[in-house]
Amino acid sequence: MPKKPLENLTESMFYVLMAFGRGPMCGIQVVEFIEERTAGRIQMGPATLYTILGKFEQENYIEEVSVEGRKRTYQITSRGMIAYREEVERLQRCVADATAEMTARLYSGESLRQERGLQVCPC
């Protein structure tokens, strides 16, 4: 079990934390949330789900709030919320970097060269 917060969530982990933004829920509800939120793009199997839930509980990103029979309900912790917000920011930085890079190339005329498959100035 890691001491430091996970510094790079996977897409699956990200959506699991997003689910708990809706409030406490059990594993199955998380899967349903993800399927709905991503319009079916992401379908998480039980192995991935419970692996992540286990890790998140160790990591103190979520905590158990009730057990009814087999059904375990979790809620997100403040630590989990921080991790989620940081992940949103990381994703935004990636997109921003991509955008900045595209813009830079446009202004340097690089896009023309790329389109034509040229390695050097076409002049």
Add this chain to the structure above:
Amino acid sequence: MPKKPLENLTESMFYVLMAFGRGPMCGIQVVEFIEERTAGRIQMGPATLYTILGKFEQENYIEEVSVEGRKRTYQITSRGMIAYREEVERLQRCVADATAEMTARLYSGESLRQERGLQVCPC
């Protein structure tokens, strides 16, 4: 070597492909690009770098354009460009999903309940 395109790039892979948007370059230049573009946030060691370059060449995302001594220069292929654009879109969808979810919660009054740590309606 996988037959289908990689459907989910890691952050490291993403920035490597972004680097090749600048044109052909060698491994070291990729590392320098990433350090610069992310303002030092991401520092890639040789193991990660050459693992990724090897995989991308197999995957036909990049191709060798010259070898001078030890120095190998690669350029991105059209397949690589497609993978890169798809990855940008995936990241954008993640951010968009997070935003949509936040908006939905604001309008349902969920944010108030979350802030106060309540599981049920506070009324």
Add this chain to the structure above:
DNA sequence: ACTACAATATCATTAAACGATATTGTCTAA
């Protein structure tokens, strides 16, 4: 030729994803 450096390559360990399958608890109907 020797040395230093630049660039790439490999090793070994740890962690993540996930299909497949197993387990367990609850409820219903006869």
Add this chain to the structure above:
DNA sequence: TTAGACAATATCGTTTAATGATATTGTAGT
């Protein structure tokens, strides 16, 4: 009361990725 059926969670085993550390190799300067 017990035999399904079902809902929910748990585990196994394989494959893939990340990465620190270290090794290799080619080139140039002296």
